[in-house]
Amino acid sequence: MSYPELMIESIARVEETRSSRLKQIMPRITLEEKQILLENFHPDYKSESFRKLKIGPNRGDKVPHELADLLEARSRIEPKDFDLSRVDYETEVLVIGGGGAGTAAALTAQEQGIDVIIATKLRWGDSNTIMAQGGIQAADKENDSPVRHYIDLVGGGGFVNIPELARALVFDAPMIIRWLESLGVMFDKEPDGTMKTVHGGGTSRKRMHSCRDYTGMEIMRVLRDEARNRGIHVLDFSPAVEILLDESGKCAGAILYDLETEEYFIVKAKATIIATGGMGRLHVQGFPTTNHYGATADGLVLAYRVGAKLIFMDTVQYHPTGVAYPEQILGQLVTEKVRGMGAQLVNNEGFQFINELETRDIVSAAIIRECTDRNLGVVTPTGMVGVWLDTPMIDIKHGSGTTQRTLPAMVRQYMRYQIDITKQPILVYPTQHYQNGGILIDENAQCSIPGLFIAGEASGGVHGRNRLMGNSLLDILVFGRRAGKNAALYASTTKVNSLTLKHLEKFHQELIESGVGLERVSPMLLPDYSSHLSKIRRKGGVIIA
Amino acid sequence: MKTLNEIEVTKKSEFKSTDTKMEFVNIFFAGKRYRVLKGLTILKALEFAGYRLVRGVGCRGGFCGACATVYRTDGDYRIKVGLACQTMIENNMYLAQLPFYPAIKAFYTVDEIKPSGDLFLRYYPEIMKCLQCNTCRKVCPQDLDVMRYIAAAQRGDVSRVADLSFDCLQCGLCASRCPAEIVHYHVAQLGRRSYSRFMQKPSTHLSKRIEEINSGKFNNEIESLIKLDRKELEIIYSQRDIEPEEEIAPKKDED
Ligand SMILES: Cc1cc2nc3c(=O)[nH]c(=O)nc-3n(C[C@H](O)[C@H](O)[C@H](O)COP(=O)(O)OP(=O)(O)OC[C@H]3O[C@@H](n4cnc5c(N)ncnc54)[C@H](O)[C@@H]3O)c2cc1C
Ligand code: SF4
Ligand code: SF4
Numbered sequence: 001m002s003y004p005e006l007m008i009e010s011i012a013r014v015e016e017t018r019s020s021r022l023k024q025i026m027p028r029i030t031l032e033e034k035q036i037l038l039e040n041f042h043p044d045y046k047s048e049s050f051r052k053l054k055i056g057p058n059r060g061d062k063v064p065h066e067l068a069d070l071l072e073a074r075s076r077i078e079p080k081d082f083d084l085s086r087v088d089y090e091t092e093v094l095v096i097g098g099g100g101a102g103t104a105a106a107l108t109a110q111e112q113g114i115d116v117i118i119a120t121k122l123r124w125g126d127s128n129t130i131m132a133q134g135g136i137q138a139a140d141k142e143n144d145s146p147v148r149h150y151i152d153l154v155g156g157g158g159f160v161n162i163p164e165l166a167r168a169l170v171f172d173a174p175m176i177i178r179w180l181e182s183l184g185v186m187f188d189k190e191p192d193g194t195m196k197t198v199h200g201g202g203t204s205r206k207r208m209h210s211c212r213d214y215t216g217m218e219i220m221r222v223l224r225d226e227a228r229n230r231g232i233h234v235l236d237f238s239p240a241v242e243i244l245l246d247e248s249g250k251c252a253g254a255i256l257y258d259l260e261t262e263e264y265f266i267v268k269a270k271a272t273i274i275a276t277g278g279m280g281r282l283h284v285q286g287f288p289t290t291n292h293y294g295a296t297a298d299g300l301v302l303a304y305r306v307g308a309k310l311i312f313m314d315t316v317q318y319h320p321t322g323v324a325y326p327e328q329i330l331g332q333l334v335t336e337k338v339r340g341m342g343a344q345l346v347n348n349e350g351f352q353f354i355n356e357l358e359t360r361d362i363v364s365a366a367i368i369r370e371c372t373d374r375n376l377g378v379v380t381p382t383g384m385v386g387v388w389l390d391t392p393m394i395d396i397k398h399g400s401g402t403t404q405r406t407l408p409a410m411v412r413q414y415m416r417y418q419i420d421i422t423k424q425p426i427l428v429y430p431t432q433h434y435q436n437g438g439i440l441i442d443e444n445a446q447c448s449i450p451g452l453f454i455a456g457e458a459s460g461g462v463h464g465r466n467r468l469m470g471n472s473l474l475d476i477l478v479f480g481r482r483a484g485k486n487a488a489l490y491a492s493t494t495k496v497n498s499l500t501l502k503h504l505e506k507f508h509q510e511l512i513e514s515g516v517g518l519e520r521v522s523p524m525l526l527p528d529y530s531s532h533l534s535k536i537r538r539k540g541g542v543i544i545a
Numbered sequence: 546m547k548t549l550n551e552i553e554v555t556k557k558s559e560f561k562s563t564d565t566k567m568e569f570v571n572i573f574f575a576g577k578r579y580r581v582l583k584g585l586t587i588l589k590a591l592e593f594a595g596y597r598l599v600r601g602v603g604c605r606g607g608f609c610g611a612c613a614t615v616y617r618t619d620g621d622y623r624i625k626v627g628l629a630c631q632t633m634i635e636n637n638m639y640l641a642q643l644p645f646y647p648a649i650k651a652f653y654t655v656d657e658i659k660p661s662g663d664l665f666l667r668y669y670p671e672i673m674k675c676l677q678c679n680t681c682r683k684v685c686p687q688d689l690d691v692m693r694y695i696a697a698a699q700r701g702d703v704s705r706v707a708d709l710s711f712d713c714l715q716c717g718l719c720a721s722r723c724p725a726e727i728v729h730y731h732v733a734q735l736g737r738r739s740y741s742r743f744m745q746k747p748s749t750h751l752s753k754r755i756e757e758i759n760s761g762k763f764n765n766e767i768e769s770l771i772k773l774d775r776k777e778l779e780i781i782y783s784q785r786d787i788e789p790e791e792e793i794a795p796k797k798d799e800d
């Protein structure tokens with residue numbers, strides 16, 4: 001496939017300036033310039049893309065329209081008509097979501113000697129966890145300390161992280177790494193057992209632990225294998241569509257929807273853990289995403305309806321370098337390593353426009369400015385716009401063969417489309433990456449509803465307004481384990497009364513009274529990527545928006 | 546003559562084209578013909594054709610192995626395989642998805658999988674039936690030398706199995722084509738866990754730090770940080786010293 005004509009002309013301009021750019025470092029911009037850049041071009045500052053919620057615990061708070069559309073929506077079931085007397089599964093702990101957080105929670109709950117069921121939407125492990133490449137943080141080296149980790153964490157998060165959650169994260173971190181080590185996770189180590197650690201964005205010590213270029217996959221594989229060995233009961237292709245309460249207002253399980261048979265199943269549980277991950281597939285403001293197919297904010301919707309509060313949902317993390325061409329891999333992650341190794345960001349004319357080592361929000365905003373206001377982006381045949389990431393510079397700077405050696409997966413991926421990244425630059429544009437906020441929890445991973453625990457990307461507070469790389473894989477295990485343990489303890493002392501969906505009736509009533517109405521249905525479960533034409537056909541030829 | 550598809554796509558579409566020439570190809574999904582836009586991956590072509598996939602899709606980025614696909618191309622007798630999210634369609638491609646493959650996994654506790662000459666044979670004796678046909682290697686979408694790690698497993702070479710199999714997505718394609726009915730990816734998983742648990746040395750700095758934390762060494766410092774107001778925290782943050790970076794390939798920013 002390689003590049004089409006117009007893009008090749010632009011590449012020629014990039015090549016022309018390359019030798020002079022090699023000697024040139026773009027100066028960093030001042031604090032004031034940063035603020036102006038963010039306010040004008042960072043998606044979080046685009047006020048028309050947000051709206052205030054009309055109902056629920058966060059009434060009056062602004063969230064992206066795409067999320068508001070799901071929070072302000074009715075259930076797919078009719079609560080009055082739903083028969084709750086026919087319970088299909090009864091368990092002590094129900095875990096919703098089979099990613100890293102959910103599986104860690106299930107393992108830990110089971111260690112307390114109680115029954116656990118995991119219900120997940122796709123296959124077990126099909127998740128954001130499996131896609132994490134970079135690494136996991138823990139302050140376990142001599143020159144480091146949990147105190148330093150804490151400072152880096154809250155500095156990165158804009159100084160609004162919830163202190164108790166931040167403390168839990170940094171104190172539990174070494175214990176989590178030890179747990180993974182004992183389960184047989186293959187960390188990158190020196191022969192004497194010392195962990196090989198590197199820097200990540202915003203770290204003051206090298207505390208990023210890795211498993212080659214597949215850290216998340218390795219962790220997920222081992223946790224899943226362990227849970228299989230221990231015989232943990234998993235219901236896959238069975239997303240939760242509603243949380244159940246009992247008459248006393250405690251959480252009492254969930255309603256699952258079998259995606260294949262289209263049946264509903266009732267799980268009665270003494271404690272429930274939501275570990276449903278993020279929301280990349282909402283494509284906030286139309287951005288492409290790095291997230292997996294099932295990242296549709298379901299957990300937020302479910303928790304919101306039973307009265308749990310959300311926090312920091314007005315900030316979304318964009319990764320500055322998502323793939324903008326070829327269309328086949330649109331939105332996928334181009335690791336920061338590429339910029340770290342010297343590849344510059346260059347516009348359609350072949351000129352640099354930002355120091356590529358500025359923070360992620362600044363680089364994203366600068367790329368967006370180049371592609372919109374300044375009209376210096378490169379347009380692809382499918383109408384996507386992006387800027388060049390001048391990858392051939394890596395080999396020029398560090399010697400030929402460096403790219404192949406350090407970024408083999410990326411070289412392989414582009415070669416599938418006849419693009420040799422060691423010879424030609426690649427086109428990038430910011431991509432929706434991480435849900436900074438989520439359902440507010442306390443140190444015990446509990447939300448405001450008794451019996452309902454939250455872990456992982458679905459939860460909010462620990463990262464403040466901005467998560468740093470490597471703290472998310474850590475967070476899902478720290479709070480996954482805390483949720484599992486506390487849910488088990490709670491379950492062993494609680495009794496569930498008769499089930500009810502009264503909260504849902506009330507929620508529907510609020511939808512009507514606030515004027516939102518009952519038209520929209522959520523949770524989304526899966527995005528619909530079928531073509532526009534097939535959507536029309538499905539509606540019997542009616543043109544839909 | 547243009548099909549309805551072509552007219553619609555060029556008129557109003559999610560593919561805002563700047564060079565309006567849209568080309569179409571035929572694909573046969575489970576034997577049924579669909580006309581789809583040229584240049585898509587198998588995954589996106591199925592969605593273009595109207596499928597709202599539940600099975601056979603996960604990460605959409607080549608990490609999860611949910612989208613294993615078997616296909617044949619025009620005029621070629623050979624069966625080919627690939628990941629639907631990573632493989633481009635070709636005209637007259639015949640394909641079927643293989644989102645699940647029945648496989649047996651051995652159950653063990655991690656303490657009982659100490660490396661030994663017969664570790665793999667104990668749990669997966671069928672590995673001795675390998676015919677060395679090399680099919681597993683040829684189908685692996687990660688280009689792993691699957692046959693070689695099976696040979697290493699036969700010898701009980703745990704570290705070799707772990708190293709050679711590390712990039713495995715557990716997609717199941719190797720197992721689906723193996724005449725000896727070996728489940729390679731489970732063999733590999735056993736090897737990696739055994740290696741990491743018993744052949745890699747545990748980190749002593751880790752034990753030390755856990756002891757320090759448990760003994761309360763950092764409690765006071767953290768508690769006093771928690772009490773600080775934002776301004777004071779900002780100062781501490783901006784004045785913190787940063788460990789110098791000496792590698793040629795620094796990792797910067799979030800992934
Ligand atoms: C490409 C990429 C690279 C990343 N790199 C890093 C990195 O290097 N370091 C780092 O720390 N972090 C990284 N992250 C972030 C990190 O991987 C995730 O934030 C984290 O793994 C989330 O874990 P989780 O268990 O909370 O959610 P997930 O792993 O996404 O799991 C959630 C699970 O819940 C299921 N689910 C969803 N809805 C429902 C429902 N209604 N009912 C039942 N189940 C449901 C999903 O299908 C999924 O299996 C990266 C993320 C991506 C996408
Ligand atoms: S496909 Fe099976 S029999 Fe053939 S080489 Fe691989 S393991 Fe051996
Ligand atoms: S070794 Fe087998 S399961 Fe693993 S990636 Fe290769 S073909 Fe897939």
Ligand code: FES
Pocket residue numbers: 601602603604605606607608609610611612628629630631
């Ligand atoms: S969808 Fe995950 S590998 Fe293709």
